[in-house]
Amino acid sequence: MWRATVITIFPEMFPGPLGASLAGKAQAKNLWALEPVDLRAFAPDKHRIVDDTPAGGGPGMVMKPDVLARAIDAHACDARPRLLMSPRGLPLTQARVAQLAAGPGIVVVCGRFEGVDERVIAARNLEEVSIGDYVLSGGEPAAIVVIDACVRLIPGVMGKAASSAEESFARSLLEYPQYTRPKAWEGKAIPDVLLSGDHGKVATWRQAEAERLTRLRRPDLWAAHLAGNAAKATKG
Ligand code: SAH
Numbered sequence: 001m002w003r004a005t006v007i008t009i010f011p012e013m014f015p016g017p018l019g020a021s022l023a024g025k026a027q028a029k030n031l032w033a034l035e036p037v038d039l040r041a042f043a044p045d046k047h048r049i050v051d052d053t054p055a056g057g058g059p060g061m062v063m064k065p066d067v068l069a070r071a072i073d074a075h076a077c078d079a080r081p082r083l084l085m086s087p088r089g090l091p092l093t094q095a096r097v098a099q100l101a102a103g104p105g106i107v108v109v110c111g112r113f114e115g116v117d118e119r120v121i122a123a124r125n126l127e128e129v130s131i132g133d134y135v136l137s138g139g140e141p142a143a144i145v146v147i148d149a150c151v152r153l154i155p156g157v158m159g160k161a162a163s164s165a166e167e168s169f170a171r172s173l174l175e176y177p178q179y180t181r182p183k184a185w186e187g188k189a190i191p192d193v194l195l196s197g198d199h200g201k202v203a204t205w206r207q208a209e210a211e212r213l214t215r216l217r218r219p220d221l222w223a224a225h226l227a228g229n230a231a232k233a234t235k236g
Helices: 023-026 065-075 095-104 120-123 140-151 163-165 199-217 217-236
Strands: 003-009 032-038 083-090 105-109 126-129
Touching: 003 065, 003 140, 023 032, 023 140, 065 105, 065 120, 065 126, 095 140, 105 140, 105 163, 126 140, 199 217
Parallel strands: 003 032, 003 105, 083 105, 083 126
Antiparallel strands: none
16 A cells, blocks of 8 residues: 655644545545654653754754654655655656655655754655745645645546546646636636537647647746657657
8 A cells, every 4th residue: 555654743734634535535445544753752852852953053953863863764664765845855746746656655754944954864865855946834734745646646546547647747738728617607608619519629729728828837848848749759
């Protein structure tokens, strides 16, 4: 079973949103398991201290390497990739999510304060992962994002497997606009082509809209899409 171990000083933040909806139902069906680990349980002193002042001075506190390593060694010494949530990390992509979802699970270390001691990152082979160019107060919301993205790709979790192959990023384009009833709403109609019943025309319209939105909103993705098409064309 796909398993997510989360090392955190706030185990009470879990399952949180992961206990509801798709992820919650999938957990109840034993399609995956969540194991929050309380980092403070691995602090040797009676005050359960997990942080200390930064070497070299400066504001804030740094998470201690010895306490973190003890928690990892007790709960996460297996084949699963070990991620450290970090604004300095490689940005998370759908491609990486798909790899993680296809494996045995993940271990997620949630930072707090100013971050973690650099030495434990190398010593325990932690992969630094960012969920975007902004700073959270802690790694827990980021861990929930990563786990949510993985869990929905586990076989049996999503109703229609097809919906994941078509959606944004799976094909390097943003998704086309969606509509549902009522047919007319606040004076605005659903595009005629979507009501035409002509599947070919619908597919062509959706492709054109996906391309238009990607070009407009995400020049970076659009360039990658064009480069991908060019590579396919030369491969024949
Ligand atoms: N001083 C750090 C920020 C620490 S924020 C710096 O400037 O880089 C505290 C913790 O929140 C981090 O250790 C990390 O675990 C988490 N965090 C903050 N922003 C994040 C992001 N964009 N992606 C992933 N984790 C993040």
